[in-house]
Amino acid sequence: MSTTERTFIAIKPDGVQRGLVSKIIERFEVRGYKLVAIKMVQPTQEHLETHYQDLKTKPFFAGLIQYMKSGPIVAMVWEGLDAVRQGRAMLGATNPLQSAPGSIRGDFCIQTGRNICHGSDSVESANHEISLWFKEDELCSYKHNSQNLIYE
Numbered sequence: 061m062s063t064t065e066r067t068f069i070a071i072k073p074d075g076v077q078r079g080l081v082s083k084i085i086e087r088f089e090v091r092g093y094k095l096v097a098i099k100m101v102q103p104t105q106e107h108l109e110t111h112y113q114d115l116k117t118k119p120f121f122a123g124l125i126q127y128m129k130s131g132p133i134v135a136m137v138w139e140g141l142d143a144v145r146q147g148r149a150m151l152g153a154t155n156p157l158q159s160a161p162g163s164i165r166g167d168f169c170i171q172t173g174r175n176i177c178h179g180s181d182s183v184e185s186a187n188h189e190i191s192l193w194f195k196e197d198e199l200c201s202y203k204h205n206s207q208n209l210i211y212e
């Protein structure tokens with residue numbers, strides 16, 4: 061059991077433009093996860109192609125990169141128990157038609173190609189994505205005041 065697992069969560073350009081930044085941050089904050097890093101970025105094509113390299117043979121790849129390049133993104137690292145798996149559950153399924161109501165996608169979007177947020181799908185990819193989006197000195201180490209209230 062590790063309460064220091066980290067995941068990379070991003071609010072995509074549509075999430076930013078639709079004014080959902082605070083709502084998405086709030087979900088992680090009130091649940092008890094600890095914010096370790098946050099910044100607004102306008103990523104380059106090359107950076108996005110690296111981030112989504114596993115999808116480069118997909119027919120939607122070019123459109124995905126265009127979409128992700130269309131405006132600023134809010135990039136974050138959240139830390140806590142099962143941050144990766146729980147983060148994915150909190151975002152909801154990739155296709156909002158399958159995202160449960162109560163999840164972020166299930167509450168705030170309709171179509172796969174405009175699904176407002178990103179979350180790492182494994183601890184390994186989280187580590188890779190965190191190092192792709194953040195420098196070591198951008199990650200803050202501190203003790204959450206509520207640590208002893210959130211964990212037994």
Ligand code: IDP
Nearest residue numbers: 115120124153154172173174175177178179181
């Ligand atoms: P994930 O974001 O839930 O991990 P992935 O399969 O890794 O889902 O796909 C990355 C992103 O690519 C999705 O979040 C979505 O924005 C986009 N995407 C995935 N499948 C499709 C599709 O069939 N059409 C358009 N966009 C897609």
Ligand code: MG
Nearest residue numbers: 178179180181
């Ligand atoms: Mg993915």
